[in-house]
Amino acid sequence: MQSMDNELTALTVIFTEFYYWVTVVMMFLIHVGFCLYEVGVSREKNKLNTLMKNAMLIPTITFSFFFFGWWLYFAVPNGPGITGGLKSAPWSEPWNELMGPHLGGKPANTRLTSADTAVWSRLNGVFWAAFLLFSWTAGSILSGAVIERIRSAAFWLLAILVGSITWVIAAAWGWSDSGWMVEKLGYHDAYASGVIHALAGGSALAILIHLGPRIGRFRDDGTPRVLPAHNTWMIVIGMFLIYTGFWGFYAACNVPIIDIVPGDTHTFFSATTIYLTPTTLSAITVNFLMALTGGLLVGYMVSRGDPFWTFQGGLGGIITASAGNDLYHPFQAFFIAVAGVWCGYKLHYWVERKFRIDDAVGAVAIHGYCGTIGIIVTGFVLWGYPSSPNAEYATITPWGQLAGAVIIFFVLGFAPCYLAAWALKKARMLRIPWEVEFVGLDHDMLMEETASRNEYIAAEREHLRTWQTKERD
Amino acid sequence: MASTGPIESWNINPTEVGPIYPFTGWTVLMFVACAVFCVTFMVWKFFSENSSYAARAAQLRDSDEMANSLSADNNHLQ
Numbered sequence: 001m002q003s004m005d006n007e008l009t010a011l012t013v014i015f016t017e018f019y020y021w022v023t024v025v026m027m028f029l030i031h032v033g034f035c036l037y038e039v040g041v042s043r044e045k046n047k048l049n050t051l052m053k054n055a056m057l058i059p060t061i062t063f064s065f066f067f068f069g070w071w072l073y074f075a076v077p078n079g080p081g082i083t084g085g086l087k088s089a090p091w092s093e094p095w096n097e098l099m100g101p102h103l104g105g106k107p108a109n110t111r112l113t114s115a116d117t118a119v120w121s122r123l124n125g126v127f128w129a130a131f132l133l134f135s136w137t138a139g140s141i142l143s144g145a146v147i148e149r150i151r152s153a154a155f156w157l158l159a160i161l162v163g164s165i166t167w168v169i170a171a172a173w174g175w176s177d178s179g180w181m182v183e184k185l186g187y188h189d190a191y192a193s194g195v196i197h198a199l200a201g202g203s204a205l206a207i208l209i210h211l212g213p214r215i216g217r218f219r220d221d222g223t224p225r226v227l228p229a230h231n232t233w234m235i236v237i238g239m240f241l242i243y244t245g246f247w248g249f250y251a252a253c254n255v256p257i258i259d260i261v262p263g264d265t266h267t268f269f270s271a272t273t274i275y276l277t278p279t280t281l282s283a284i285t286v287n288f289l290m291a292l293t294g295g296l297l298v299g300y301m302v303s304r305g306d307p308f309w310t311f312q313g314g315l316g317g318i319i320t321a322s323a324g325n326d327l328y329h330p331f332q333a334f335f336i337a338v339a340g341v342w343c344g345y346k347l348h349y350w351v352e353r354k355f356r357i358d359d360a361v362g363a364v365a366i367h368g369y370c371g372t373i374g375i376i377v378t379g380f381v382l383w384g385y386p387s388s389p390n391a392e393y394a395t396i397t398p399w400g401q402l403a404g405a406v407i408i409f410f411v412l413g414f415a416p417c418y419l420a421a422w423a424l425k426k427a428r429m430l431r432i433p434w435e436v437e438f439v440g441l442d443h444d445m446l447m448e449e450t451a452s453r454n455e456y457i458a459a460e461r462e463h464l465r466t467w468q469t470k471e472r473d
Numbered sequence: 474m475a476s477t478g479p480i481e482s483w484n485i486n487p488t489e490v491g492p493i494y495p496f497t498g499w500t501v502l503m504f505v506a507c508a509v510f511c512v513t514f515m516v517w518k519f520f521s522e523n524s525s526y527a528a529r530a531a532q533l534r535d536s537d538e539m540a541n542s543l544s545a546d547n548n549h550l551q
Contacts, residue, residue, distance in 0.1 A: 005488070063511040067504075095500040097492040105490040108479075108497060117491060151526070153518040429519065433530035435539060444529070 003118060004104065012257055013122055019256045020126035026248025027133035031058065033241030034140035038147055040234030041361050045440025046148045047230060053152045057139040060156040061163035065132050067094050069164035073131065077172045083180040091120040098124045130252040131171070134196055135163035137249070141200035142417075144361035146207055148214050149437050154424045161420055162203045162413075170195040170412045174404055177276045177388065186387040186394035187404040190273045191253050191284070191322035193374035194408040201368015202413025204359065210421040211430060213358030215437055224352055227360075232307065239311035243292065246318060250284055250325075262389045275388050279326035287333040291321035294337030302345045309345065309362070316341040316366040320374040323401075324382050336377050344369040368409065375405040 003009045035054050042050040061069075074089030090111040091098040097109055104121030106114065139159035146155060174181035175195045181187035189195055218224055229235060255272045270278045292314045299313015320340025321333040328336070348365035351357050359365070379401025387396050394400060424430040432441065440446070475481065478495035496503075533539045 060511075060515070063507070067508060067511075095504040097497065097500070100492060100494040100500070102492050103487050103490040105488050107491050151522055153515065153522050156515065156518070429523065433526050435530045435533040436526055438543075439533060439538065 016256055017122045017126055020123070020130050020252060023248040023252035024126065024129045024133055027130070027137070027245050027252060029241045030133070030245030030249065031136050031140060033238040033243075033245060034137075034144065035238070036234045036241065037238030038140075038144045038361065040231040040236075040238060041144070041229045042147050043227060043440070044230045045442055045446070047442060048445055049152070049441035050147050053147070053150070053155055054140060054143045056152065057143060057156060057159045057163070058136060061135050061139050061159055062132060064160045064164035065135050065168075066099075066128075067164075069135060069168045070094075070128050070131065072165065072168045073172050073176070075172070076169055077176050077179045079173075079180055083183055091116050091124055092128075099128075131168075133252070134171075134192070134249070135167065138167045138196055138200045138203075139163040141197070141363050141367045142204045142207065145204040145359045145363040146211055147360045148441070149431055150207075150211055151429060151432055154421075154430045157424070158203075158207060158417060158420055161416060162200060166203065166412045166416050167196060167199050170199050170408055174408065175274055177274065177390075181404055181407065182275060182387050183390075183393045185400035185403050186396045187400055188275070188378055188382060188385070188387050188396045189323045189375060189404070190275070190279070190326040191250055193319055193321075193323035193371040193378075194404060197319045197322075197367040197371030198375060198405065198409045199371075199413040201364045201366075201371055202409040203417040205357070205364045205368060206414045206416075206418035207421045208357050208359055208364070209355075209418065210425045213356055214360070215434060217358045218356050222353055222356060224358075229308070236307060236311060239315065242315060243318075246315075247288070250288055250322075251281065254279065254281065254284070260389065262391075273326045277326070277386070277389060284325050286330045287321060287325040287328055288318060290330040290334040291317045291325065291337040293317070294334040295320070295341045298338045298341045299345070302342060312362050312366050313341045313345070316344050316370040319367060320344075320370040320377070322371075323374045324378040327382055327385065332381060336374070336381070339377070340370045340373045343373055368413075372405050372409050375401050375408065 003013045031054075035051060038054055039047050039051050071089060071092040071094070074092050075086050078084035078087065080086045088111075090096055090109065093099075096112075097107065098112065098117065098120045102117065102121040104117050107117045139162060142159060142162060143155065171179075173179045174185075174187045174189055175192060176182065179187070187194075214227065216225060217227065253274055255274070255276065257269055258272055258276065259267050260270045260272055260276065260278045261268050271281055272278050295317015296310060296314040299316065300310040303309030303313070317337030317340065321328060321336045324336075325333055344365040347369045348359070348362055351364070352359070357364070376398070379396060379398035382396045383398060385396045387393050387400075421430060431437075436443070476495070478493065479490070479497055480493050
């Protein structure tokens with residue numbers, strides 16, 4: 001436990017622990033935002049079901065991520081079978097002592113070393129929580145797209161698939177300092193345009209194909225009808241909260257303080273990306289805001305001032321620029337955001353009309369298309385940059401990023417959810433019956449509420465009549 | 474007095490202390506119990522949702538509620 005016996009090194013450890021803790025609290029707002037946003041978009045007759053479907057992905061993804069998601073991240077960066085075998089990571093196993101309170105001294109478990117306990121005793125929990133919040137985000141991206149007709153149990157199962165398995169594999173492969181995609185393809189995705197957003201967008205698209213549109217969504221000629229949101233203010237506040245939480249997401253993608261010089265030649269401490277390549281909080285803060293600005297401007301412009309698409313544009317702008325926001329100049333972040341949101345918006349309506357895909361919140365466009373565009377653009381703008389401090393790793397290239405985009409969007413995003421949603425559909429467990437969809441998912445609750453209201457109003461009247469009779473007598 | 478975990482005094486050398494939670498050797502059993510509970514929740518949700526939707530759909534097909542909802546002037550919740 002060499003770190004904690006010296007004030008300066010102890011301060012570094014405790015600062016790192018506190019840093020991630022703060023990001024977790026901030027990222028919680030993403031989920032609050034998603035809940036508000038989805039409930040706002042849903043119609044009056046479905047709002048409570050929409051809320052519970054999204055809120056309950058918190059426990060379902062959390063338990064599955066605790067059971068196997070965290071271990072998966074450390075176990076499969078090599079494929080396995082591409083650059084090596086399955087890696088041993090005892091600290092991430094759900095029954096391991098380092099998942100609980102630990103002082104970092106002598107391990108009780110013989111599979112752990114003193115080095116393991118020294119490193120992970122104060123970081124395992126906050127790292128786990130930061131990754132878990134990313135998992136919730138992945139699940140929430142699906143949630144919005146499928147509202148008002150998916151069965152909750154089916155959704156939670158799909159959310160576990162994406163939140164605790166597929167995005168975690170994507171992160172191990174392409175969002176880790178030793179992932180095979182980084183090593184062999186030079187894949188670069190600093191703030192998760194791909195491993196979270198493109199992947200979840202691809203997953204949502206696959207589910208939507210099997211789920212089908214809401215009743216009445218399309219006219220006979222294939223043009224879409226607007227199903228009016230029940231509360232625009234909830235949507236707007238939700239989007240602002242997602243923006244706010246996204247600050248925490250960006251910070252959580254960094255390692256706050258670490259020696260960035262390989263070997264022992266000299267020492268230089270800096271913030272780094274997940275790849276241990278240097279960046280600064282200052283730079284990514286400016287890029288975040290410039291990407292938000294570009295996205296808002298173009299979202300407003302292409303939608304002719306529609307509030308829904310303007311706010312979505314802001315989010316799409318950040319998502320498009322995120323893959324390279326560790327190194328972009330703010331003007332680059334701005335124009336990449338502009339291009340991404342413009343393409344995402346156009347693609348959304350093209351896909352909607354061509355294939356009758358009913359994406360209730362535009363999640364596939366803003367997360368899937370913008371994220372994928374962001375990965376590919378990074379290959380051109382950062383062409384030739386090292387992907388890692390390890391000089392043996394491939395450099396960033398357009399073809400490496402393109403291959404990465406295909407793997408993330410189609411292989412890990414689209415394909416697993418296509419198969420899972422197909423199986424659920426075959427078992428008649430994917431979509432609610434049309435009768436229930438028509439009267440609304442909250443129908444029974446609303447009827448009970450009405451009955452309760454009528455009963456107490458009747459009781460109040462009866463009480464008043466009794467009182468008046470007594471007064472008269 | 475013996476405690477439920479490895480800590481019986483805080484007057485210790487922290488560099489020699491590992492886990493500090495109670496019932497330290499029971500984590501596999503706790504994991505199994507937690508996993509059984511969570512899997513049971515998912516199975517229960519699938520079955521209860523299937524049966525409640527099936528019953529609700531049948532009830533709606535055979536009742537006046539659907540006719541009322543289909544009425545053109547009853548669209549306040551749509």
